[in-house]
Amino acid sequence: MSFSRAAGILLHPTSLPSRGGIGDFGPAAYQFADSLASARQGLWQVLPLGPLGYGNSPYSSTSAFAGNPLLISLERLASRGWIDPDKISNLAPDSGPIAYEQVFATKLPLLFEAGRGFVASAPPSARERFERFCSEHAWWLDDFVLFDALRSKYKLASWNAWPAVLAHREPAAMEQARKELADDLKIRSALQFAFHEQWQALRRYCAERKIRIVGDVAIFVNYDSADVWMHRDLFRLNENLEPDVVSGVPPDFFSKTGQRWGNPLYRWDVMKARGYEWWIQRLRWATQNCDYIRLDHFRGFDQFWEIPAADPTAINGRWVDGPRDDLFHKLREALGGLPFFAEDLGYITPAVHALRERLQIPGMAVLQFGFGDEGAHIYLPHRAAGKVIYTGTHDNDTTVGWYQASAAEHERRNADSYLGRCDDGIHWAFIRAAQNSVADLALIPLQDVLGLGSEARMNTPSLDGGNWKWRLAPGQFTGELITKLAHLAEVTDRLPKPFPIPPDENFAA
Numbered sequence: 001m002s003f004s005r006a007a008g009i010l011l012h013p014t015s016l017p018s019r020g021g022i023g024d025f026g027p028a029a030y031q032f033a034d035s036l037a038s039a040r041q042g043l044w045q046v047l048p049l050g051p052l053g054y055g056n057s058p059y060s061s062t063s064a065f066a067g068n069p070l071l072i073s074l075e076r077l078a079s080r081g082w083i084d085p086d087k088i089s090n091l092a093p094d095s096g097p098i099a100y101e102q103v104f105a106t107k108l109p110l111l112f113e114a115g116r117g118f119v120a121s122a123p124p125s126a127r128e129r130f131e132r133f134c135s136e137h138a139w140w141l142d143d144f145v146l147f148d149a150l151r152s153k154y155k156l157a158s159w160n161a162w163p164a165v166l167a168h169r170e171p172a173a174m175e176q177a178r179k180e181l182a183d184d185l186k187i188r189s190a191l192q193f194a195f196h197e198q199w200q201a202l203r204r205y206c207a208e209r210k211i212r213i214v215g216d217v218a219i220f221v222n223y224d225s226a227d228v229w230m231h232r233d234l235f236r237l238n239e240n241l242e243p244d245v246v247s248g249v250p251p252d253f254f255s256k257t258g259q260r261w262g263n264p265l266y267r268w269d270v271m272k273a274r275g276y277e278w279w280i281q282r283l284r285w286a287t288q289n290c291d292y293i294r295l296d297h298f299r300g301f302d303q304f305w306e307i308p309a310a311d312p313t314a315i316n317g318r319w320v321d322g323p324r325d326d327l328f329h330k331l332r333e334a335l336g337g338l339p340f341f342a343e344d345l346g347y348i349t350p351a352v353h354a355l356r357e358r359l360q361i362p363g364m365a366v367l368q369f370g371f372g373d374e375g376a377h378i379y380l381p382h383r384a385a386g387k388v389i390y391t392g393t394h395d396n397d398t399t400v401g402w403y404q405a406s407a408a409e410h411e412r413r414n415a416d417s418y419l420g421r422c423d424d425g426i427h428w429a430f431i432r433a434a435q436n437s438v439a440d441l442a443l444i445p446l447q448d449v450l451g452l453g454s455e456a457r458m459n460t461p462s463l464d465g466g467n468w469k470w471r472l473a474p475g476q477f478t479g480e481l482i483t484k485l486a487h488l489a490e491v492t493d494r495l496p497k498p499f500p501i502p503p504d505e506n507f508a509a
Contacts, residue, residue: 008043042496258314
C-alpha cells in the first residue's frame with residue numbers, strides 16, 4: 001500500500017500536559033489536535049494504547065485489545081455526570097514528568113469511583129450504549145475484565161501463580177469467580193467503555209480536521225496478559241503453563257549477549273490451522289481504532305529469534321521461520337487491505353525486504369541512522385522512496401541529544417556535510433530533510449520540533465526503569481513553531497487531504 005504524501009507528529013497521549021499527573025484524552029488532547037490542524041499536519045502517531053504492564057511501557061501491555069484506563073479523562077467524565085467535579089479538583093498539576101506510582105495511587109481510585117457512579121446511575125441513553133458496547137465486544141471484554149480483576153485480587157501476581165483452577169481456566173472456577181467479582185467486573189467494563197468512547201470521539205475530532213491517527217502494534221504480547229491466559233493453546237507453553245521458549249534478538253554490535261525480551265512465542269502452526277483468526281481479530285481491531293498501523297519488529301514475521309526460556313541471555317537462540325506471506329494474505333482477504341507500514345530497522349536480511357516488497361508494505365527510514373558508514377545510507381532522504389521517514393523514534397535520543405552527545409564524531413561530520421549549515425538548529429535541519437524527502441510520510445517526534453535535548457528522551461531500550469515519563473509543558477508548542485511547520489508542510493507538498501470521517505455514534509464519554 002502506498003500512502004498519500006503527508007507530514008505528522010509523533011506524541012504519545014501520556015505525554016500531553018493533562019491534569020492528574022499523566023496525559024489523557026481530555027482538553028489537552030483536543031488542544032493538541034487543534035495545534036496539529038493549524039500546523040497543517042495530517043498525521044498524529046501514537047504508541048500502543050493498551051493497559052500498562054511491566055515497566056509502564058506501552059509495549060508491555062496486559063491486553064492486545066483493551067485500553068489503558070489512565071488515558072481516560074476525568075474532566076470529561078465529570079462533565080457527563082460520572083463523578084462529582086469537586087472530587088477531581090485537586091488532581092496533580094498538568095506538567096512535569098510522569099510519576100507512575102503517584103498516578104496509580106491517585107488517578108486510578110478516582111476512575112473506579114467514576115465507574116461505580118456510572119454503573120449505579122447512568123442515564124438511559126448512556127446505559128444503552130454501554131450495554132451495546134459490552135455485547136459487541138464480549139469476545140475480548142468479558143475475559144479481559146475477569147483477568148484484570150483477578151490480577152488485582154492476587155496483588156498483580158502473574159496468572160500462572162493464581163490458584164491452579166483459575167490458571168487452567170476450569171469452567172466451575174471461572175463461573176464462581178465471575179459471580180464473586182460481578183460488581184468489580186461491571187466497573188472495569190464501564191472503564192473500557194469510557195476509554196472506547198473518549199478515544200473514538202477524539203479520533204472523530206481529528207478526522208474532521210483532516211488528521212489521520214497512526215497506531216502501533218507490537219508483534220509479541222506479554223506472558224502476563226489476558227491474551228495468553230485466554231489462548232494458552234496459541235503460545236509455546238509447557239505443562240506448567242510456562243513458556244518453553246521466548247522472544248528476543250541475537251548478539252550484535254550493540255550487545256554481546258543479544259536482547260532477551262521474554263515474550264512467549266506463538267504456535268504458528270496452530271494459528272495457521274485456525275485461519276489466523278486471532279491475528280485477524282487483533283488487526284481488525286487496530287484498524288477500527290486507527291487509520292494507519294506501524295507493525296513493530298516486522299522481521300519476526302519472516303524469521304524470529306527463539307531463545308530457551310531457561311536461558312538468562314539471548315546467546316543460545318536460533319532463527320525460526322515465521323508465517324511470512326501466508327498470514328498477510330489472510331489479513332488482506334479479511335480486512336480488504338493492509339494499511340500498514342513495517343518497522344524494519346537494524347540488521348534486516350534480503351528475505352525480509354523481499355517479503356515486505358511482495359506484500360507492498362512500506363518500510364521505515366530513520367535519519368539518525370543514516371550518517372554512519374555507506375551501508376547506513378539507506379536511511380537518508382534521497383533513498384526513502386516509498387517509505388515512512390522519521391528524524392528519530394520513541395527509542396532514539398532526541399535529535400539535539402543525538403548530535404550533542406550520542407553521535408560519533410564521523411556521524412556528526414557526515415550530517416554536517418549532508419545537511420549543510422542550519423541557523424535554527426540541527427533539529428530543524430533534520431526536520432527539513434525529512435519533509436523534503438521522497439518518502440510518502442514524514443513523522444517527527446514533538447521533542448525534535450521543540451529542539452529538546454536528551455532530558456526529553458522517551459525511552460532508552462537498555463535502561464531498566466526511568467522511561468516513558470516525558471511530558472509536554474503547557475504552552476511549549478508555540479504559535480511560532482506551529483506556523484513554521486505549516487509553511488514547511490505547504491512548500492514540501494505535504495498538506496493534509498480530507499478523508500472519510502468515522503460515523504457519528506454519539507460518543508459522549
